[in-house]
Amino acid sequence: MDSYTLSSSSKSPESQSSLLPFSSSSFMNPLLDKSQPTKVPEPCILVIFGATGDLTARKLIPALYNLAREGQLPAHFACVGFARRDKTNEMFRDEMREAVNKFSRSKPIDPLLWDQFKEQLFYHRSEFGDDKGYEDLKTLLQQLDTQLETKANRLYYLSTQPSYFHTVVEKLGKHNLLYNSSHNHDKWSRIIIEKPFGHDLDSALVLQQQMTSHLNENQIYRIDHYLGKETVQNLLVFRFANLIFESIWNNNHIDHIQITVGEELGIGTRGRFFEEAGILRDIVQNHMMQLLTLVAMEPPISMDSKAIREEKVKVLQAIRPIPIENIHDYAIRGQYTPGFINGEPVKGYRNEDNVAPDSNVETYVALKLFVDNWRWFGVPFYLRAGKRLPKRATEIAITFKNAPGYLFQSESNQLDPNILIIRIQPDESISFKMNCKVPGLGMVIQPVKMDFRYASYFGSTPPEAYERLICDCMSGDNTLFARDDEVMSSWKLLTPVLNYWHEHPHEDSGNYPAGSWGPSGAEDMLSKDGRKWRLI
Amino acid sequence: MNPTDKSVQKACLFNLIVYTGDRDSLESLQSSLDLIKVKFPCRIIYIQENRQDAHLELKLNFQKENQITIEGGTTHLSKIPFIILPYLIPDLPIYLFLKEDPTAENIILPFLKSISRRMIFDCELPENIALWSQKMLELLAQPSLEIVDMNWARTGGWRTVFTQVFDTQDRVANLSNCHSITLYYNQLSTEKKGRLDLQAVYLQSWLSSRLGWKFKSVTRTDSNLLFIYNIKGGDLSIEIKPAEMSNLPVAELTKIEITYRNNSQYTISRCGISQVEVHIETEDICYIPFKLPLISIFKKQKFITELFYKQPSDHYPLMVQEIGKYGIL
Numbered sequence: 001m002d003s004y005t006l007s008s009s010s011k012s013p014e015s016q017s018s019l020l021p022f023s024s025s026s027f028m029n030p031l032l033d034k035s036q037p038t039k040v041p042e043p044c045i046l047v048i049f050g051a052t053g054d055l056t057a058r059k060l061i062p063a064l065y066n067l068a069r070e071g072q073l074p075a076h077f078a079c080v081g082f083a084r085r086d087k088t089n090e091m092f093r094d095e096m097r098e099a100v101n102k103f104s105r106s107k108p109i110d111p112l113l114w115d116q117f118k119e120q121l122f123y124h125r126s127e128f129g130d131d132k133g134y135e136d137l138k139t140l141l142q143q144l145d146t147q148l149e150t151k152a153n154r155l156y157y158l159s160t161q162p163s164y165f166h167t168v169v170e171k172l173g174k175h176n177l178l179y180n181s182s183h184n185h186d187k188w189s190r191i192i193i194e195k196p197f198g199h200d201l202d203s204a205l206v207l208q209q210q211m212t213s214h215l216n217e218n219q220i221y222r223i224d225h226y227l228g229k230e231t232v233q234n235l236l237v238f239r240f241a242n243l244i245f246e247s248i249w250n251n252n253h254i255d256h257i258q259i260t261v262g263e264e265l266g267i268g269t270r271g272r273f274f275e276e277a278g279i280l281r282d283i284v285q286n287h288m289m290q291l292l293t294l295v296a297m298e299p300p301i302s303m304d305s306k307a308i309r310e311e312k313v314k315v316l317q318a319i320r321p322i323p324i325e326n327i328h329d330y331a332i333r334g335q336y337t338p339g340f341i342n343g344e345p346v347k348g349y350r351n352e353d354n355v356a357p358d359s360n361v362e363t364y365v366a367l368k369l370f371v372d373n374w375r376w377f378g379v380p381f382y383l384r385a386g387k388r389l390p391k392r393a394t395e396i397a398i399t400f401k402n403a404p405g406y407l408f409q410s411e412s413n414q415l416d417p418n419i420l421i422i423r424i425q426p427d428e429s430i431s432f433k434m435n436c437k438v439p440g441l442g443m444v445i446q447p448v449k450m451d452f453r454y455a456s457y458f459g460s461t462p463p464e465a466y467e468r469l470i471c472d473c474m475s476g477d478n479t480l481f482a483r484d485d486e487v488m489s490s491w492k493l494l495t496p497v498l499n500y501w502h503e504h505p506h507e508d509s510g511n512y513p514a515g516s517w518g519p520s521g522a523e524d525m526l527s528k529d530g531r532k533w534r535l536i
Numbered sequence: 537m538n539p540t541d542k543s544v545q546k547a548c549l550f551n552l553i554v555y556t557g558d559r560d561s562l563e564s565l566q567s568s569l570d571l572i573k574v575k576f577p578c579r580i581i582y583i584q585e586n587r588q589d590a591h592l593e594l595k596l597n598f599q600k601e602n603q604i605t606i607e608g609g610t611t612h613l614s615k616i617p618f619i620i621l622p623y624l625i626p627d628l629p630i631y632l633f634l635k636e637d638p639t640a641e642n643i644i645l646p647f648l649k650s651i652s653r654r655m656i657f658d659c660e661l662p663e664n665i666a667l668w669s670q671k672m673l674e675l676l677a678q679p680s681l682e683i684v685d686m687n688w689a690r691t692g693g694w695r696t697v698f699t700q701v702f703d704t705q706d707r708v709a710n711l712s713n714c715h716s717i718t719l720y721y722n723q724l725s726t727e728k729k730g731r732l733d734l735q736a737v738y739l740q741s742w743l744s745s746r747l748g749w750k751f752k753s754v755t756r757t758d759s760n761l762l763f764i765y766n767i768k769g770g771d772l773s774i775e776i777k778p779a780e781m782s783n784l785p786v787a788e789l790t791k792i793e794i795t796y797r798n799n800s801q802y803t804i805s806r807c808g809i810s811q812v813e814v815h816i817e818t819e820d821i822c823y824i825p826f827k828l829p830l831i832s833i834f835k836k837q838k839f840i841t842e843l844f845y846k847q848p849s850d851h852y853p854l855m856v857q858e859i860g861k862y863g864i865l
Contacts, residue, residue: 027705030746031698035850043703071693071831075700112808116827147824456547457577 041067041474042188043076044153045141049128049168050160051081051092055194057099059225060157061121063466065100068117069110070463072471076149080122082137092123105464120148128164134175141177154178154189155473165193166210173214180216192221192473195286196277197482200498201491208484217484221473226287227480228465231424231454235294235396236308238422238430246299248400250375255417258382258397258534259291262389264341266514267363271354278361280333280494280501283385286482289316289490291424292381295396296371305479309486316489320370324500329528331497332521333506334364336388339514346388346514360506363387366522368529369493380529384522388514393536394424403435408445416447419534428454548602550578550844551624553648556635557585565635568839569603576840578602581620583644585610594619613644629653631844637662638683639671649681656843658686660731661865669860676853688852689842691739693830694789695851697804698743700828701814710796712747713769720791723759723778732787733761736776737859739789742851744774745858754862761865769797781806806830 046064048056067073081092097118101109124140126133145152156172158165169191172178179189191211198204211220226232239245248254261283267274274282293312300307322330337348350357364386371381400418408415419433431451438444454462472480512519517533526532552572554565569580584607586592594608594615604623606616624630632652636642637659649655662668676683702708719736731737740763744751749765749772756762761776781790784806794802800818807813812830816823 029699029703029708031695031702031708031743033695033699033849033851035847068829071696071829073829075703075826075828110810112811113829116811116829148826453547457549458575 041072041074041077041471042153042476043074043149043151044155044188044474045077045144045148045150046079046155046157046470046474047082047124047137047141048079048157048159049082049164050158051123052083052085052087053159055159056081057096058103059464059466060159060470061096062100062104063464063470065104065109065114065117066106066463066467067471069106069113070467072467074474076151078120078122078144078148078150080124080137080140080144082124082126082133084125084127086125087123089121089123093118093121096121128160128167129171131171131175134171134177138175138177152187154187155192156189157192159194162196162198162207165207169211169214178214178219188219188476189215190219190221190473190476191215192223192470192481194223195482196281197222197286197487198491199277199281201488201495204487204491208488218478220484221478222482222484222487223469224286224290224480224482225465225469226290226424227482228467228469229424230462231422231428232291232294233468233480234430235291235422236303239294240299251377251379253400254379255399255401256380256382256529256531257295257399258384259288259295260383260393260395260397260534260536261288261385262391262393262517262536263387264389264392266336266346266388267349267352267355269353271352274363275355275359275361278498279363279385279387280365280498284365284367284383285490285494288383288385289486289493290482291394291396292369292383293486295398296376296381298375303479305477308479309483313483313485313489314373315371316486316493318371318373318376319489319493320372321493322367322369322497324496327497327500328521329525330368332364332366332510332519332525333362333501334386334510334512334519334521335359335361335506336363336386336514337511339388339516341388341390341515348511348514349387362501362506364389364512364518364522366518366525368525380531382526382531382533384518384533386512386518389517390515391536392426395536396422396424397534398422408443415445547577548579548625548628549576550629550631552578552580552631552633553583553620553652554580554633554635555583555585555644555648557587558635559584559586559588571839572843573603576844579623579625580604581623582606583616583620584608585613585644610643616644617647624651629844631656633657633843635659637668638675639668652681654682654684654844656684656686661687661734663864665865666860666863669856672856673853673860676856682848684843684846684848685852687734687738688849688855690788691735691742692842693832694735694739694792695742696831697812697814697828701802701804708747710800711743711794712749713767713797714772714794715769715797716772716793716795717743717774718791718793719774719776719789720779721776722781722784722786722788722790724780724782724784724786732778733759733776735787735789737761737865738855739792740774740776741858742855745854746851751858751861754865756865763862784809 048060050056064073064079097109097114100114101107122140122144124137126137141154144150154177156168158168160168177189179187198207239249293315296315297311298314300311335349338351339346349355349361349363350359366382366384369381369383370376370379398420402417403415415435416433421431421433423429423431429451431449433447433449435445436448438446469480472478510519510521517535523533554569556565572578573580580603582603582605584605586607586609590610592609592612594606594612596619597605599605606619630652632648632655634655634657636657638645638655638657675681702711717740719740721733721736723732743749744765749767752764752766752771754761754763759778763774765772765774779790784790790806792804798819803815804812807827810830810832811827813825813827815825
C-alpha cells in the first residue's frame with residue numbers, strides 16, 4: 001500500500017509562479033506590465049461536464065460572469081456546457097442568466113455585460129460515454145477556436161459524479177481532446193476535478209493512474225474551494241508576513257489546536273451522495289486537512305506553487321498514523337438524531353430523504369492528530385466536523401500554554417490561556433484572547449479579546465472562491481489546487497479509520513441530537529487530555 | 537467625533553490627507569472620498585487652501601465619519617503640520633491625495649510628502665511638459681515615496697485592451713510598424729476647462745515608449761494634436777482628435793483607429809461606459825468583431841486598489857520620459 005509512485009510536479013511548462021503573468025510561449029509582450037502582479041488568464045475554452053447540475057448554476061457560471069465583470073476573463077474565451085439533457089444554446093443561456101441573477105455576488109445583472117457574456121456560452125448535448133458526442137464536441141471546439149481565437153487551449157471541468165471521471169477523461173484522450181504537455185508548447189489542456197478524489201486510498205490510486213494515463217500531473221487541477229477563500233489564503237499572509245507569530249508558533253508555546261467545521265444544515269438533498277461518502281470523506285479528508293497543513297507548514301522558500309505544496313505535503317507525511325487498536329481515543333464518529341436548530345425541530349439523519357432507515361453513516365467526526373516534527377511534536381491537533389451542529393462556523397483556534405500563574409495567585413484569579421482564533425467563515429475575523437486587569441482596587445484579572453473583523457475593515461464583498469480558482473487554472477497557477485501526493489497522504493492517514501468503521505458499524509450510543517455540539521465521546525476524547533472543546 | 541478627543545478611532549485602515557487649492561474641485565473630490573469611506577474606513581484630513589483670500593485664518597471642522605476639514609489662506613499654511621500631526625492615527629499608512637501639480641513649488645508639499653507613504657495626484661499638466669517631465673522623474677527616483685498619477689490610472693482600461701488585442705508576437709510586431717493611429721477623445725460641449733486630450737496623450741506616449749518609436753515632432757491645430765514618430769518602415773503619424781459621445785465623461789477616449797501600410801485596419805470603439813468593440817480587417821480576412829470589457833478605475837473596489845494598493849507601474853516612468861520629449865504642449 002505504501003509503494004505508490006506519484007508523478008513529480010517539477011519543471012514543467014505548466015509550473016509557473018503565481019505572481020508572474022503566465023504565457024505558454026516564450027513571447028514576452030512589451031505591452032504587458034510585469035510590475036503589476038495580476039494573473040493573465042490565457043485564451044481558452046472551458047467545457048463543463050455536467051453543466052445542468054447545481055454547481056454550474058450556483059457557482060461556476062456566476063464566477064465566470066464576475067470574472068468578466070472584473071475584466072479577468074480572457075478576451076478570447078468560450079464556455080461549453082456538456083450534459084445529457086436536450087437544450088439549445090439559447091435555453092442554456094436563459095437558464096444561466098437566471099442563475100447569475102440569483103447566485104452572483106454582484107447584483108443586479110449588468111445587461112450590457114450579460115449581452116456580451118452570453119455570446120460566449122454554448123451547450124453541447126451528449127452522454128458521457130458516447131463517442132460520437134466527443135467527436136461532435138471536437139468539431140464544435142475547433143469552430144469556436146476559429147471564431148473566437150481561443151488558440152485551442154482547453155479547460156475541462158468535471159462537474160459530475162466521481163464515477164464518471166474515468167469515462168470522461170478516457171473519452172477525451174481517445175478523441176484527441178487532451179494534449180501531451182511535454183510535446184505541446186503552444187496550446188494546453190487541463191482538467192479540473194472536484195472532490196472527492198476517490199473514496200479511499202486504493203480508489204484514489206486507481207483514479208490517479210487512470211488520469212495520468214492521459215494527462216501529466218501538472219494538467220490535473222484538484223479543486224478544493226476552501227483554498228480559494230480569502231480567509232484561508234490569509235493564513236499564509238498572517239503566518240509569514242508577521243514575524244511576531246513565527247517564534248511562538250511551535251510546541252514550546254502552543255498547548256493544542258482545535259479546527260472546527262460546523263454546519264447547522266443537515267444533508268438536505270444530498271442523501272444519496274452522503275450515504276456513499278460520510279463526513280470524513282466529504283469534509284475531513286479534503287477541507288480540514290488543507291486547513292491543518294496551512295496552520296502547521298514550515299515557511300516555504302518562495303510563494304511559488306511548488307514550494308508551498310512541498311511544505312504542505314511534508315506536514316501530511318509527518319502526521320502520526322492513527323492507532324487502530326486505540327481508535328476510540330483518536331477518532332470519534334456520530335450521527336445526528338432529531339433535535340432543534342434555531343428553535344425549530346429538525347429530523348434525524350435516518351429520516352432524511354434517500355437515507356437508509358438503518359444507516360450507519362457518520363455525520364460527525366472528531367479526530368486527535370499529532371504532527372511528528374520538530375515544530376509540533378507533542379501538540380495535539382483536535383479536528384471536528386459535523387452536520388446539524390448549533391451553528392455554522394469554521395475556525396482554527398490556537399490555544400497557547402498557560403503563563404506561570406504564581407504572580408497572580410489568588411482565589412478569584414484563574415488565568416485563562418491565550419487563544420488565537422482564526423474565523424474562516426462566517427463573520428470572518430482574527431481575534432486574540434488575552435488577560436487584562438479590571439480597573440479598580442485589587443488585581444482582578446479578566447480575559448478580553450482583540451478583534452480584527454474583515455467586515456469592519458474591508459467592507460466590500462470579496463471574490464468568490466471559484467472566481468479565484470478558475471482564474472488561477474486559466475493562468476496555469478496550481479498553488480491553490482491539491483497535488484497528487486497531498487491527496488494520497490491524507491487518504492493514507494484516514495483510510496484505516498474508514499476501513500475500521502466499515503467493519504465495525506456505528507453504534508447508536510455515538511449519536512447526538514441535532515443542535516448539540518456532537519456526541520459525548522468527542523468530549524471524552526479531550527477531557528482525558530484535560531482539555532475541552534471550545535464553545536463557539 | 538469628539539473634536540477634543542484626538543485618540544478616538546474607529547476601525548481604520550489608513551490616514552488620508554487630501555490637499556487642494558482649488559475650491560471648485562471640492563464637490564468632485566467629496567464624491568471620491570465618499571466612495572473611499574464607504575468601502576475602506578479611514579481617517580481623512582482634508583486641507584483646502586484658499587488662494588483667493590490668502591490671509592484667511594485656518595478653520596477646523598470635525599465632520600462625522602472620521603473626516604477633518606482644514607480651510608485657510610495661503611499665508612497660514614505653514615501652521616498645517618502642527619495642526620494635523622496630532623490627528624494622524626499612529627502606525628497606519630499615510631496617503632496623500634493631491635489635486636495639485638506635485639512638481640509645483642508649494643510651502644506645504646515638502647512636509648506632506650515627507651510623512652506620506654504614497655502620493656496620488658490628479659491634475660492638469662502644465663504647458664511646459666518637458667520641465668514637468670524632468671521634475672516628475674526626479675520625484676519618481678525617490679524610493680521612499682510611491683507615486684500614482686490618476687491620469688495614468690485612467691488609461692489603465694485601454695492599456696489592458698491593447699494587451700488583449702495585441703497579444704501575439706506578430707500582432708505586436710505589426711503594431712510597431714503601423715502607418716497611422718487616430719485617437720478620439722470625448723469633447724462633448726462642456727464647461728470643463730483644461731486639457732481634455734490628456735488621456736489620449738498618455739496612451740500614445742505609452743505605446744511609443746513600449747514599442748520604441750522615435751519622436752520627431754508634435755503640432756497642435758485647434759483641438760487636434762499630430763505626433764510624428766520615426767519607425768522602421770518610415771514615419772508614423774498619431775493624431776488626437778475630439779469627438780462627441782453622450783453618456784460618457786468628457787476626456788474619455790471614444791475610439792482608436794490603427795491603419796497599416798497594407799491597408800489593414802484595427803478599430804477599437806467604445807460601446808457604452810464599460811465595453812469596447814474590436815474590428816479587425818486585414819487584406820485577406822475580416823474578423824468577426826468581438827467585445828472586451830473596459831475596466832474603469834472608478835468602480836469601487838478597483839478605485840481603492842488603484843489608489844492605495846496597486847504597485848506603481850514600471851511603465852509609467854518611461855512614459856513620463858517620453859512625454860518630456862514633446863517640449864511645450
